[in-house]
Amino acid sequence: MLVSRSAGVEREATVKPHDRIKNLPLAQFDSAAYLKAAGLADGDGRIRASMRGKYDQVNEFLKVVAETVGPAGADAAKPFTAVDFGCGKAYLTVALYFYLVHVLGYSEAKVVGVDRRADVIESARKMAEKLDVADRVLFLESDIGAYNAESVDLVVSLHACDTATDESIAKGVEMHARYILSAPCCQHELQKTIGPQSSKPFAGLLRQGILRERMCDILTDAFRAMILRILGYKVQVMEFVSSEATARNIMLKCEYGVKPGQPGPVGEYLELRDWWKVVPWLETRLAPLLEKYLSRYD
Secondary structure: OOOOOOOOOOOOOOOOOOOOOOOOHHHOOOOHHHHHHOOOEOOOOOEOHHHHHHHHHHHHHHHHHHHHHOOOHHHOOOOEEEEEEOOOOOHHHHHHHHHHHHOOOOOOEEEEEEEOOHHHHHHHHHHHHHOOOOOOEEEEEOOHHHOOOOOOOEEEEEOOOOHHHHHHHHHHHHOOOOEEEEEOOOOOOHHHOOOOOOOHHHHHHHOOHHHHHHHHHHHHHHHHHHHHHHOOEEEEEEEOOOOOOOOOOEEEEEEEOOOOOOHHHHHHHHHHHHHHOOOOHHHHHOHHHHHHHHOOOO
């Protein structure tokens, strides 16, 4: 048996925590007052168990904002306007303002929340006043279609129901928004026209209500993405949050920057639309802008 002895080593062992600390957007600035005012956190600053899903949705949405818009850099002092269509209780609206200013560096940012429900607009205004940002975070009681602005940089919508998502996308296009971020909610428009009789190959699938619903969800978002490509937007359809937070976790991430009316996107859209023998609501809504492109290939 060999025994070896050496002088003791004076050092302290550092025990690292087992839980990895996530670098969440709402942790990148002092968000304590916002979290309490929005009702996401309790009086002690802990995220409420019942609001964990909404907290995760806002964080993941802000991550996509950072990826899409990027830091202000040399544009820090330039005006930056964002509009949240169907803002509801304004969880995202107010968080978006703080994130644009304190993390991305858009010191002259302004965010407008639009919703037709008077009670949620009144509640959102009180939150903005409580947080002392009422002059930079504005709330309007209005239908989405009635809102107009000369200059908008970013349009967002988080779970605007059915064709309200299409309306928010259409307004973003009409206002020449550079960025559009839209997470759709329930979608029923195509379900009214697509049934087992629509396509023999898909008859077995379309006869089942839940399967028809999911198929129409996919088709609706595909049509939206194609229409935006035709109109000059680069589009990525992605999952922005875990399905544990919400089953409605699809997002259309769009940035203007390609030539409108290219034959490839137009042809793909018309083939899919005509195969299903439908006219998506968004096409009808944006007909004045789409007609000159679609008529070349119809």
